[in-house]
Amino acid sequence: MTLKQFVSYKVMSLLQYNSYEQYVDHFISINDVRYLRNWKLSREFIQNACSKSCMGRLLSRQEYIDQRNNEEGIIKPLGISAVMLFGSSYKGNDRVLQQFAAREQLLLNKKTIIFLITRSSKGLEISGFIDLEQCFRESRFRNSEHYVDWPAIFEGKAKLTPHKHHLSYFEWNTSKVRLNDSDNFKVVQEGAHSLLMMHRGDHKMICVNPGCFCSFAKNATRSMHNSSIYGHCIFFDHVIRRSI
Template structure:
């Protein structure tokens, strides 16, 4: 997980730059050449934090880049889908385009709990996929969802969440969307192209920014997808 990794290393393009960042001005004053200064730094005499060997530095930087920019081919959870549910199949079809930031899909889902009460919410699909890959807290296990071992369900950290039993309502901005306060309808704004995305089935001045598709689902009853092509 990113939280346990040394993010400082992303600032340095080379091991040389990394070592130079640990050198203090007084080191140049007392040691005339760079080689002994680097030796002192490498041994940890000039820094209280851990000093990485060159092979460690390159290995950790590579791991950080893989976490931040995971390869799409390695995280296509839809590859595990072997079922027939039309709603899940629609999500499989949109997965790669969302990860490549060509398409941004918002999922509306309303699910019934064992208590008989519903949970509903709007889910930022790309964020949810990314959180799964980065093992973020309270993430959706998309591999299990597509395999049929787990159910997709709205969460309090999604774009919007409503617990019908407890009357708990949550709104959250994400990497991709921010909430637009409107008295008429719930609306989101895409952070990359600043287009407004209305999530309603009635005519709206911004309706051209999104395609709304309602898909019958054997598992979920129906899933509504709001597809926005990123410009």
Template sequence: MEDSQGKNTASRGHRAYDQYLNSFIKLEDKRYLPNDNVIHQLVPLRAAMGTVVMTPTQFHEVHFSPLGTCFYFSEHGVANDPLMMALVEREKLNVTKTISTIVFVSTRDAKGFNVSGYIDFEQSLRRFKTAGSKSHPWADIFAGRRRLEPNHQDLSFITWSNGRVYSNDSDNYKVIPDAVKGLCFSHKGDGSMLCIEKYITEEHPLCKFIESPKHGSTVIYDHQIRRKM
């Protein structure tokens, strides 16, 4: 029974690492190198400058360590970056539902196009813990191996090259575009309304602007969750 469980864990770990390597692969790679094994071997050599690709051992330690030995992704190391320093302060508070943080990021994607978006920090952390490569790779982001790039699964996402706009309700927020107030997010837990324009124009104390050398122009919006009586 134990041997069977061990084999299942090893198989799951192997598939997860393959998915991790796939996140670095571009369409043209598959055109010229149809063999996945060869492509995976070349990933560390072809990664973008400043990007560190984890070895299978490092990946296993990050994603398959025993329950409780590493609850927070920042425990694997934090890069000396102003955005990462700010998010480390908020990681535990978000996980424990003390505050709810939305992160706005304006940067360039892997293809060099300008993109921007709003990320539900708590949901993104939780998704990465359960879905791995399908969400933002927080262990690598905190450690400085990957950049934080918004995508079409986040609360709001814009690709400026073609003007496409995506929006999605998250587990914590409902997206509410308002003709007068602008983009707003309603917190599902306590019903509070977070209006982006108001946070910015009134110099809200829970709104923090951060210029990150690695991640671009960012804004952190903190919501102090009110407990329902």
């Protein structure tokens, strides 16, 4: 286990994982899988290697369940509902906000990336890819580092914008780009594709390059929607086809 993985283990919340398998996968790198050539074998190796001797010992399945239940118990007194839907009461006609509201329920079993081009508070154009499922989930906790006020967004009082912690963040005036992995996706830069997203659940590669019709592009359904608030917004919907 690397120092970076150990540090992330100490600070991560188990609520960000939907299953024990997803929690274990947090400790597996793409290089591990390429070396062993088998994801299931990589998972078994990590579990055996880290069950007793690694720093920040890997939790057993029962320990994971118990600690995750404890975390859920901590937030319940705060009145935070895990089934609360921010967009359930949205009745407006903005096409992009309608798509946000429609996808919120679907994101329980579907993972969506969105691409936004917008302007900063200084009037400068910025764009980025956002893990929509993670954005909704993190916003259920007001003390979250990346909290987004979704009720205000659906009320038209605030606007969703790309930030430097998202999957990608591009400042057009400086041509500076930042790339980050999210809970659901790993960013992969590979040859002519320039930018791919690998889903952590089923390990499908998603090509987000406009106009590309490679095999990876088939792993997500693209749709563009116009909005008076957001202009053009592109949604990449990836359906998880199998669990591992």
